[in-house]
Amino acid sequence: MAEETVASKSMNLRMTVYAALFTALIIIGGYISVPLPVGPVPIVLADFFVMVTGLFLGFKWGLASVALYLFLGILGLPVFAGGRSGLAVLFGPTGGFLLGYLLLAASAGLLAGKGRPSIARILMALLTGNLLLYGAGLPWLKAVTNLSWAGTLAAGLIPFIPGVIIKITVALILARTFLPRFRERLVSS
Amino acid sequence: MTLFHYIHKDTVLHRMDGRLKLAALLFFGLAAGFSSEFHDYLVAFSVLFCALLLARLPVAALLKEMGFFGVLILIVMVVNAFTIPGEPIPNSPFAGISQQGVITGLRFAGRLLMVLLLSVVVTGTTPLARFRDAVEWYLRPFPFLPAARVATMFNLTFLLLPVILDNFKEIMAAQNSRCVQLRKNPVKRLKYLVFPLLDQTLRRADEIAYAMEARGYSEVRTRATFKSTKTDWLMLAISLLVFLFVLF
Amino acid sequence: MALLETEDLTHVFPDGTVAIEGINLKVNAGEFLVIAGPNGSGKTVFARHLNGLLRPTRGRVLLDGEPISKDLIGARKKVGLVFQNPESQIVGQTVAEDVAFGPENLNLPADQVATVVEESLAAVGLSRFVTRSPHALSGGEKRKLAIAGILAMNPKIIVFDEPFTGLDYPGVVQVLKEILRLHKNGHTILLITHELEKVLAHAGRLVIMHGGRLVEDGKPETVISRVENYGLRMPLREGEKVGSLTWLK
Ligand SMILES: Nc1ncnc2c1ncn2[C@@H]1O[C@H](COP(=O)(O)OP(=O)(O)OP(=O)(O)O)[C@@H](O)[C@H]1O
Numbered sequence: 001m002a003e004e005t006v007a008s009k010s011m012n013l014r015m016t017v018y019a020a021l022f023t024a025l026i027i028i029g030g031y032i033s034v035p036l037p038v039g040p041v042p043i044v045l046a047d048f049f050v051m052v053t054g055l056f057l058g059f060k061w062g063l064a065s066v067a068l069y070l071f072l073g074i075l076g077l078p079v080f081a082g083g084r085s086g087l088a089v090l091f092g093p094t095g096g097f098l099l100g101y102l103l104l105a106a107s108a109g110l111l112a113g114k115g116r117p118s119i120a121r122i123l124m125a126l127l128t129g130n131l132l133l134y135g136a137g138l139p140w141l142k143a144v145t146n147l148s149w150a151g152t153l154a155a156g157l158i159p160f161i162p163g164v165i166i167k168i169t170v171a172l173i174l175a176r177t178f179l180p181r182f183r184e185r186l187v188s189s
Numbered sequence: 190m191t192l193f194h195y196i197h198k199d200t201v202l203h204r205m206d207g208r209l210k211l212a213a214l215l216f217f218g219l220a221a222g223f224s225s226e227f228h229d230y231l232v233a234f235s236v237l238f239c240a241l242l243l244a245r246l247p248v249a250a251l252l253k254e255m256g257f258f259g260v261l262i263l264i265v266m267v268v269n270a271f272t273i274p275g276e277p278i279p280n281s282p283f284a285g286i287s288q289q290g291v292i293t294g295l296r297f298a299g300r301l302l303m304v305l306l307l308s309v310v311v312t313g314t315t316p317l318a319r320f321r322d323a324v325e326w327y328l329r330p331f332p333f334l335p336a337a338r339v340a341t342m343f344n345l346t347f348l349l350l351p352v353i354l355d356n357f358k359e360i361m362a363a364q365n366s367r368c369v370q371l372r373k374n375p376v377k378r379l380k381y382l383v384f385p386l387l388d389q390t391l392r393r394a395d396e397i398a399y400a401m402e403a404r405g406y407s408e409v410r411t412r413a414t415f416k417s418t419k420t421d422w423l424m425l426a427i428s429l430l431v432f433l434f435v436l437f
Numbered sequence: 438m439a440l441l442e443t444e445d446l447t448h449v450f451p452d453g454t455v456a457i458e459g460i461n462l463k464v465n466a467g468e469f470l471v472i473a474g475p476n477g478s479g480k481t482v483f484a485r486h487l488n489g490l491l492r493p494t495r496g497r498v499l500l501d502g503e504p505i506s507k508d509l510i511g512a513r514k515k516v517g518l519v520f521q522n523p524e525s526q527i528v529g530q531t532v533a534e535d536v537a538f539g540p541e542n543l544n545l546p547a548d549q550v551a552t553v554v555e556e557s558l559a560a561v562g563l564s565r566f567v568t569r570s571p572h573a574l575s576g577g578e579k580r581k582l583a584i585a586g587i588l589a590m591n592p593k594i595i596v597f598d599e600p601f602t603g604l605d606y607p608g609v610v611q612v613l614k615e616i617l618r619l620h621k622n623g624h625t626i627l628l629i630t631h632e633l634e635k636v637l638a639h640a641g642r643l644v645i646m647h648g649g650r651l652v653e654d655g656k657p658e659t660v661i662s663r664v665e666n667y668g669l670r671m672p673l674r675e676g677e678k679v680g681s682l683t684w685l686k
Pocket residue numbers: 185188450451452454455456474475476477478479480481482483
């Protein structure tokens with residue numbers, strides 16, 4: 001009994017540390033952009049790390065990690081993409097995407113499941129997550145900027161499609177190669 | 190690197206009660222979001238600049254390191270100037286720039302700069318632990334929210350941000366020296382970048398978890414003590430006034 | 438009764454790696470023990486069992502005759518572990534904050550935490566760095582900081598995992614002096630290293646691990662002649678004595 005609670009405490013600490021580090025990765029993902037030879041928009045990696053966070057940490061801790069990210073931004077620390085922060089950003093044109101990160105991590109964590117991940121299942125989880133992300137982001141963008149639907153899509157969706165495809169592909173590879181090892185290690189300690 | 194790092198000095202801003210400073214940060218953040226007229230910016234920036242001087246932060250060094258953000262702000266301005274429809278500027282050497290675009294761009298840039306300056310002042314004068322303790326203090330009354338755990342996560346995130354960033358730069362440099370630029374496949378490039386980064390980060394997380402456990406990590410822990418002075422309240426009042434001024 | 442004892446300690450990782458197997462070791466109070474072994478011989482895994490960070494697949498660890506699984510927090514107070522990589526054990530943004538981490542976990546009153554931090558930093562000679570960022574310290578100072586963080590918990594036994602890795606000559610001397618001082622003050626020392634030439638002169642006992650097993654255990658003078666059988670470099674030249682194996686003049 002005492003053994004049991006000690007083990008679960010130690011698991012909790014481990015997940016706390018992971019969640020904090022994934023928050024740091026999401027923040028860094030918003031600062032670094034990888035110049036990729038597709039399209040005019042440089043790829044920002046924040047949403048990629050949100051996907052990875054959901055896949056690796058699962059529903060509860062993935063959500064906690066993204067929530068911490070938003071919380072830090074609301075406090076006024078420059079953690080959002082390009083060093084922005086504050087409630088104003090959250091209610092600004094891109095605020096829907098930021099809240100959508102919660103949905104993305106949640107569905108990646110929930111739908112990918114706990115067992116040995118199959119490609120189809122992870123793909124489904126990531127696609128659903130991204131649909132939800134843009135489902136939250138685009139109407140918000142349209143409402144705040146008063147753009148037409150065509151304008152909204154041109155500004156908030158089309159330039160990002162190649163990037164999203166690349167990010168999903170890499171997340172898939174990660175989930176196939178890395179995730180099983182990661183989960184094994186988690187159980188072992 | 191001094192930007193966004195704590196710089197130890199002994200000033201009123203450094204000594205300020207973390208709880209009040211956090212509230213002041215929130216007010217200023219809101220003020221930045223709501224600024225739209227010229228006089229809003231004037232007031233907010235003057236107060237921020239006073240704070241910067243009051244904190245005796247190395248202004249010159251900080252400005253130099255803000256170059257990255259300078260480029261960012263410039264891009265935002267240029268993009269806005271060209272894409273927002275409106276009246277063309279008479280006698281302008283660039284075709285396609287609209288008056289409204291320039292104004293929106295300036296506003297946007299002003300806000301970004303304000304947030305940036307604010308972060309510099311706050312992070313430069315506040316040790317992470319003080320920040321964390323204040324966050325915990327505010328969260329404590331909420332039921333079902335593990336305040337101590339959030340505080341730990343807060344601390345770890347900022348502690349490791351520079352470490353991971355360094356790690357990332359090193360990985361990039363190592364790959365560039367092996368001519369990764371010649372790779373055309375974007376999936377591969379992203380993969381080569383993310384794999385080592387994630388691997389190292391997870392390993393580090395394991396080590397940190399062990400090290401914390403070895404020192405008996407517990408969420409029931411010594412609580413911070415707070416002291417607030419009249420000056421602290423005065424500074425909070427100033428930030429509230431700036432916010433109200435901008436709002437109306 | 439031995440202060441610290443392991444019985445048939447065995448750890449098998451889920452991927453099947455047998456990291457340590459059947460380790461029986463008794464350590465008495467006040468000993469200075471050096472544990473040596475090549476890379477991958479299981480030294481770190483062994484050390485992490487001593488305060489319950491890893492749980493054995495088989496066997497157990499006893500402290501003062503009691504299994505540590507009964508009181509893990511107590512074990513962590515009694516057995517301080519200084520990690521192989523000093524970077525990864527820094528959890529504070531300033532030196533003082535980092536040392537305070539342990540006593541805060543023990544939920545000591547704030548003023549007592551402050552006293553303990555002060556004393557621990559003074560003990561390792563880092564008092565002038567209280568407000569400094571740990572990452573800005575030199576390698577030797579970082580190790581000392583890690584030691585201060587452990588001292589703040591007032592342990593009886595201190596386990597050093599490769600304390601000399603990555604240190605230059607003055608760094609090694611600094612850390613070595615610190616370890617000897619701790620031993621003189623009554624702490625029991627377990628020191629893991631494969632660099633015998635740096636410290637063996639000060640040890641009362643030498644234990645060798647190889648392939649996860651404890652293969653030698655005895656007086657340094659006797660064990661040293663056999664180290665080459667286990668992939669370790671023989672640190673003595675013709676005619677030299679174990680007493681010459683130190684980096685302190
Ligand atoms: N989490 C793990 N999962 C599987 N195997 C592991 C794990 N950790 C360690 N091992 C294996 O256990 C063995 C012992 O490792 P350990 O780290 O104790 O060696 P060491 O003696 O400390 O080596 P070094 O001198 O390099 O520090 C090694 O073969 C290692 O690969």
